[in-house]
Amino acid sequence: MREFERKQLLERVEREGATLGADIPDExxxxxxxxxxxxxxxxxxxxxxxxxxxRERVEEAKKNLRRERLQRKQRLEDEAEAADLTFAEGEELVESIIGIDRALEALQSLGPTSIEQEAKAQEAADxxxxxxxxxxALGREDDTGKRGGY
Structure with missing residues:
Protein backbone atom coordinates (compact mmCIF):
# COMPACT_ATOMS: atom_id res chain seq x y z
CA MET A 1 0.00 0.00 0.00
CA ARG A 2 1.25 3.44 -0.82
CA GLU A 3 1.70 6.17 1.81
CA PHE A 4 -1.14 8.38 0.58
CA GLU A 5 -3.51 5.38 0.61
CA ARG A 6 -2.50 4.55 4.17
CA LYS A 7 -3.16 8.14 5.26
CA GLN A 8 -6.50 8.11 3.45
CA LEU A 9 -7.55 4.95 5.29
CA LEU A 10 -6.43 6.34 8.66
CA GLU A 11 -8.48 9.46 7.99
CA ARG A 12 -11.56 7.29 7.38
CA VAL A 13 -11.04 5.58 10.75
CA GLU A 14 -10.85 8.93 12.57
CA ARG A 15 -13.62 10.67 10.62
CA GLU A 16 -16.45 12.10 12.69
CA GLY A 17 -19.56 10.07 12.00
CA ALA A 18 -17.64 7.19 10.42
CA THR A 19 -20.00 4.74 12.10
CA LEU A 20 -23.16 6.30 10.63
CA GLY A 21 -24.76 3.62 8.55
CA ALA A 22 -22.03 1.13 9.43
CA ASP A 23 -22.97 -2.42 10.29
CA ILE A 24 -21.76 -4.38 13.25
CA PRO A 25 -19.81 -7.36 11.87
CA ASP A 26 -21.52 -10.73 12.24
CA GLU A 27 -18.27 -12.32 13.41
CA ARG A 55 -22.40 -6.52 33.29
CA GLU A 56 -18.98 -8.09 33.81
CA ARG A 57 -19.30 -9.88 30.49
CA VAL A 58 -20.24 -6.63 28.72
CA GLU A 59 -17.40 -4.68 30.36
CA GLU A 60 -14.92 -7.43 29.43
CA ALA A 61 -16.22 -7.42 25.85
CA LYS A 62 -15.83 -3.64 25.61
CA LYS A 63 -12.29 -3.85 26.97
CA ASN A 64 -11.36 -6.57 24.47
CA LEU A 65 -12.96 -4.67 21.59
CA ARG A 66 -11.05 -1.51 22.48
CA ARG A 67 -7.81 -3.50 22.60
CA GLU A 68 -8.54 -5.15 19.24
CA ARG A 69 -9.44 -1.80 17.69
CA LEU A 70 -6.17 -0.30 18.88
CA GLN A 71 -4.14 -3.21 17.49
CA ARG A 72 -5.85 -2.98 14.11
CA LYS A 73 -5.40 0.78 13.94
CA GLN A 74 -1.73 0.42 14.85
CA ARG A 75 -1.30 -1.91 11.88
CA LEU A 76 -2.37 0.99 9.67
CA GLU A 77 -0.32 3.56 11.57
CA ASP A 78 2.87 1.50 11.36
CA GLU A 79 4.30 2.42 7.96
CA ALA A 80 6.33 -0.78 7.67
CA GLU A 81 3.39 -3.01 8.55
CA ALA A 82 0.99 -1.08 6.32
CA ALA A 83 3.44 -1.37 3.41
CA ASP A 84 2.91 -5.15 3.51
CA LEU A 85 -0.85 -4.70 3.05
CA THR A 86 -2.64 -4.20 -0.22
CA PHE A 87 -5.09 -1.31 -0.44
CA ALA A 88 -7.99 -3.81 -0.45
CA GLU A 89 -6.66 -5.42 2.76
CA GLY A 90 -6.34 -1.95 4.26
CA GLU A 91 -9.94 -1.19 3.36
CA GLU A 92 -11.06 -4.44 5.01
CA LEU A 93 -9.09 -3.45 8.10
CA VAL A 94 -10.75 -0.03 8.16
CA GLU A 95 -14.20 -1.58 7.77
CA SER A 96 -13.50 -3.93 10.68
CA ILE A 97 -12.32 -1.00 12.84
CA ILE A 98 -15.46 0.97 12.01
CA GLY A 99 -17.55 -2.12 12.78
CA ILE A 100 -15.84 -2.42 16.16
CA ASP A 101 -16.51 1.28 16.77
CA ARG A 102 -20.18 0.74 15.93
CA ALA A 103 -20.40 -2.20 18.36
CA LEU A 104 -18.66 -0.17 21.07
CA GLU A 105 -21.10 2.71 20.56
CA ALA A 106 -24.01 0.30 20.93
CA LEU A 107 -22.56 -1.23 24.09
CA GLN A 108 -21.65 2.19 25.54
CA SER A 109 -25.19 3.44 25.07
CA LEU A 110 -26.64 0.74 27.30
CA GLY A 111 -28.73 2.84 29.61
CA PRO A 112 -28.84 1.00 32.92
CA THR A 113 -25.13 0.29 33.37
CA SER A 114 -23.94 3.79 32.60
CA ILE A 115 -26.88 5.44 34.37
CA GLU A 116 -26.28 3.37 37.49
CA GLN A 117 -22.58 4.26 37.49
CA GLU A 118 -23.42 7.92 36.94
CA ALA A 119 -26.00 7.85 39.74
CA LYS A 120 -23.48 6.32 42.17
CA ALA A 121 -20.89 8.94 41.27
CA GLN A 122 -23.48 11.71 41.64
CA GLU A 123 -24.57 10.35 45.03
CA ALA A 124 -20.97 10.21 46.26
CA ALA A 125 -20.37 13.79 45.11
CA ASP A 126 -23.59 14.93 46.82
CA ALA A 137 -21.97 25.26 59.16
CA LEU A 138 -21.11 23.66 62.50
CA GLY A 139 -17.78 25.48 62.63
CA ARG A 140 -15.74 22.30 62.74
CA GLU A 141 -13.74 23.11 59.64
CA ASP A 142 -13.17 26.29 57.70
CA ASP A 143 -12.06 26.70 54.08
CA THR A 144 -8.41 26.01 54.92
CA GLY A 145 -9.19 22.69 56.56
CA LYS A 146 -8.25 23.93 60.06
CA ARG A 147 -10.44 23.73 63.08
CA GLY A 148 -12.74 26.71 63.35
CA GLY A 149 -13.68 28.68 66.37
CA TYR A 150 -10.68 30.63 67.65
Missing part, protein backbone atom coordinates in the same frame (compact mmCIF):
# COMPACT_ATOMS: atom_id res chain seq x y z
CA UNK A 28 -14.93 -10.88 14.35
CA UNK A 29 -11.71 -12.32 15.68
CA UNK A 30 -10.84 -10.65 18.98
CA UNK A 31 -7.68 -11.62 20.83
CA UNK A 32 -7.44 -14.83 18.78
CA UNK A 33 -11.02 -15.88 19.51
CA UNK A 34 -13.95 -15.70 17.09
CA UNK A 35 -16.82 -13.70 18.55
CA UNK A 36 -20.32 -13.51 17.11
CA UNK A 37 -20.35 -9.77 17.65
CA UNK A 38 -23.64 -8.82 16.00
CA UNK A 39 -25.56 -11.47 17.92
CA UNK A 40 -23.87 -10.51 21.21
CA UNK A 41 -24.66 -6.79 20.83
CA UNK A 42 -28.23 -7.50 19.69
CA UNK A 43 -28.79 -9.89 22.62
CA UNK A 44 -27.54 -7.34 25.15
CA UNK A 45 -29.35 -4.36 23.59
CA UNK A 46 -32.77 -6.05 23.43
CA UNK A 47 -33.00 -6.32 27.21
CA UNK A 48 -34.41 -3.45 29.24
CA UNK A 49 -31.65 -3.79 31.81
CA UNK A 50 -28.37 -5.64 31.88
CA UNK A 51 -28.44 -8.27 34.65
CA UNK A 52 -25.61 -8.03 37.20
CA UNK A 53 -23.97 -11.22 35.91
CA UNK A 54 -23.95 -9.88 32.36
CA UNK A 127 -22.56 13.27 50.09
CA UNK A 128 -19.14 14.90 49.94
CA UNK A 129 -20.64 18.35 49.34
CA UNK A 130 -23.18 17.81 52.15
CA UNK A 131 -20.48 16.77 54.64
CA UNK A 132 -18.36 19.77 53.70
CA UNK A 133 -21.35 22.06 54.17
CA UNK A 134 -22.17 20.55 57.56
CA UNK A 135 -18.58 20.88 58.77
CA UNK A 136 -18.51 24.54 57.73
Missing amino acids: IEVQGETVELHQFVFEIKRRDTVPPGE KKRWMKFLKQ
Whole structure:
Protein backbone atom coordinates (compact mmCIF):
# COMPACT_ATOMS: atom_id res chain seq x y z
CA MET A 1 0.00 0.00 0.00
CA ARG A 2 1.25 3.44 -0.82
CA GLU A 3 1.70 6.17 1.81
CA PHE A 4 -1.14 8.38 0.58
CA GLU A 5 -3.51 5.38 0.61
CA ARG A 6 -2.50 4.55 4.17
CA LYS A 7 -3.16 8.14 5.26
CA GLN A 8 -6.50 8.11 3.45
CA LEU A 9 -7.55 4.95 5.29
CA LEU A 10 -6.43 6.34 8.66
CA GLU A 11 -8.48 9.46 7.99
CA ARG A 12 -11.56 7.29 7.38
CA VAL A 13 -11.04 5.58 10.75
CA GLU A 14 -10.85 8.93 12.57
CA ARG A 15 -13.62 10.67 10.62
CA GLU A 16 -16.45 12.10 12.69
CA GLY A 17 -19.56 10.07 12.00
CA ALA A 18 -17.64 7.19 10.42
CA THR A 19 -20.00 4.74 12.10
CA LEU A 20 -23.16 6.30 10.63
CA GLY A 21 -24.76 3.62 8.55
CA ALA A 22 -22.03 1.13 9.43
CA ASP A 23 -22.97 -2.42 10.29
CA ILE A 24 -21.76 -4.38 13.25
CA PRO A 25 -19.81 -7.36 11.87
CA ASP A 26 -21.52 -10.73 12.24
CA GLU A 27 -18.27 -12.32 13.41
CA ILE A 28 -14.93 -10.88 14.35
CA GLU A 29 -11.71 -12.32 15.68
CA VAL A 30 -10.84 -10.65 18.98
CA GLN A 31 -7.68 -11.62 20.83
CA GLY A 32 -7.44 -14.83 18.78
CA GLU A 33 -11.02 -15.88 19.51
CA THR A 34 -13.95 -15.70 17.09
CA VAL A 35 -16.82 -13.70 18.55
CA GLU A 36 -20.32 -13.51 17.11
CA LEU A 37 -20.35 -9.77 17.65
CA HIS A 38 -23.64 -8.82 16.00
CA GLN A 39 -25.56 -11.47 17.92
CA PHE A 40 -23.87 -10.51 21.21
CA VAL A 41 -24.66 -6.79 20.83
CA PHE A 42 -28.23 -7.50 19.69
CA GLU A 43 -28.79 -9.89 22.62
CA ILE A 44 -27.54 -7.34 25.15
CA LYS A 45 -29.35 -4.36 23.59
CA ARG A 46 -32.77 -6.05 23.43
CA ARG A 47 -33.00 -6.32 27.21
CA ASP A 48 -34.41 -3.45 29.24
CA THR A 49 -31.65 -3.79 31.81
CA VAL A 50 -28.37 -5.64 31.88
CA PRO A 51 -28.44 -8.27 34.65
CA PRO A 52 -25.61 -8.03 37.20
CA GLY A 53 -23.97 -11.22 35.91
CA GLU A 54 -23.95 -9.88 32.36
CA ARG A 55 -22.40 -6.52 33.29
CA GLU A 56 -18.98 -8.09 33.81
CA ARG A 57 -19.30 -9.88 30.49
CA VAL A 58 -20.24 -6.63 28.72
CA GLU A 59 -17.40 -4.68 30.36
CA GLU A 60 -14.92 -7.43 29.43
CA ALA A 61 -16.22 -7.42 25.85
CA LYS A 62 -15.83 -3.64 25.61
CA LYS A 63 -12.29 -3.85 26.97
CA ASN A 64 -11.36 -6.57 24.47
CA LEU A 65 -12.96 -4.67 21.59
CA ARG A 66 -11.05 -1.51 22.48
CA ARG A 67 -7.81 -3.50 22.60
CA GLU A 68 -8.54 -5.15 19.24
CA ARG A 69 -9.44 -1.80 17.69
CA LEU A 70 -6.17 -0.30 18.88
CA GLN A 71 -4.14 -3.21 17.49
CA ARG A 72 -5.85 -2.98 14.11
CA LYS A 73 -5.40 0.78 13.94
CA GLN A 74 -1.73 0.42 14.85
CA ARG A 75 -1.30 -1.91 11.88
CA LEU A 76 -2.37 0.99 9.67
CA GLU A 77 -0.32 3.56 11.57
CA ASP A 78 2.87 1.50 11.36
CA GLU A 79 4.30 2.42 7.96
CA ALA A 80 6.33 -0.78 7.67
CA GLU A 81 3.39 -3.01 8.55
CA ALA A 82 0.99 -1.08 6.32
CA ALA A 83 3.44 -1.37 3.41
CA ASP A 84 2.91 -5.15 3.51
CA LEU A 85 -0.85 -4.70 3.05
CA THR A 86 -2.64 -4.20 -0.22
CA PHE A 87 -5.09 -1.31 -0.44
CA ALA A 88 -7.99 -3.81 -0.45
CA GLU A 89 -6.66 -5.42 2.76
CA GLY A 90 -6.34 -1.95 4.26
CA GLU A 91 -9.94 -1.19 3.36
CA GLU A 92 -11.06 -4.44 5.01
CA LEU A 93 -9.09 -3.45 8.10
CA VAL A 94 -10.75 -0.03 8.16
CA GLU A 95 -14.20 -1.58 7.77
CA SER A 96 -13.50 -3.93 10.68
CA ILE A 97 -12.32 -1.00 12.84
CA ILE A 98 -15.46 0.97 12.01
CA GLY A 99 -17.55 -2.12 12.78
CA ILE A 100 -15.84 -2.42 16.16
CA ASP A 101 -16.51 1.28 16.77
CA ARG A 102 -20.18 0.74 15.93
CA ALA A 103 -20.40 -2.20 18.36
CA LEU A 104 -18.66 -0.17 21.07
CA GLU A 105 -21.10 2.71 20.56
CA ALA A 106 -24.01 0.30 20.93
CA LEU A 107 -22.56 -1.23 24.09
CA GLN A 108 -21.65 2.19 25.54
CA SER A 109 -25.19 3.44 25.07
CA LEU A 110 -26.64 0.74 27.30
CA GLY A 111 -28.73 2.84 29.61
CA PRO A 112 -28.84 1.00 32.92
CA THR A 113 -25.13 0.29 33.37
CA SER A 114 -23.94 3.79 32.60
CA ILE A 115 -26.88 5.44 34.37
CA GLU A 116 -26.28 3.37 37.49
CA GLN A 117 -22.58 4.26 37.49
CA GLU A 118 -23.42 7.92 36.94
CA ALA A 119 -26.00 7.85 39.74
CA LYS A 120 -23.48 6.32 42.17
CA ALA A 121 -20.89 8.94 41.27
CA GLN A 122 -23.48 11.71 41.64
CA GLU A 123 -24.57 10.35 45.03
CA ALA A 124 -20.97 10.21 46.26
CA ALA A 125 -20.37 13.79 45.11
CA ASP A 126 -23.59 14.93 46.82
CA LYS A 127 -22.56 13.27 50.09
CA LYS A 128 -19.14 14.90 49.94
CA ARG A 129 -20.64 18.35 49.34
CA TRP A 130 -23.18 17.81 52.15
CA MET A 131 -20.48 16.77 54.64
CA LYS A 132 -18.36 19.77 53.70
CA PHE A 133 -21.35 22.06 54.17
CA LEU A 134 -22.17 20.55 57.56
CA LYS A 135 -18.58 20.88 58.77
CA GLN A 136 -18.51 24.54 57.73
CA ALA A 137 -21.97 25.26 59.16
CA LEU A 138 -21.11 23.66 62.50
CA GLY A 139 -17.78 25.48 62.63
CA ARG A 140 -15.74 22.30 62.74
CA GLU A 141 -13.74 23.11 59.64
CA ASP A 142 -13.17 26.29 57.70
CA ASP A 143 -12.06 26.70 54.08
CA THR A 144 -8.41 26.01 54.92
CA GLY A 145 -9.19 22.69 56.56
CA LYS A 146 -8.25 23.93 60.06
CA ARG A 147 -10.44 23.73 63.08
CA GLY A 148 -12.74 26.71 63.35
CA GLY A 149 -13.68 28.68 66.37
CA TYR A 150 -10.68 30.63 67.65
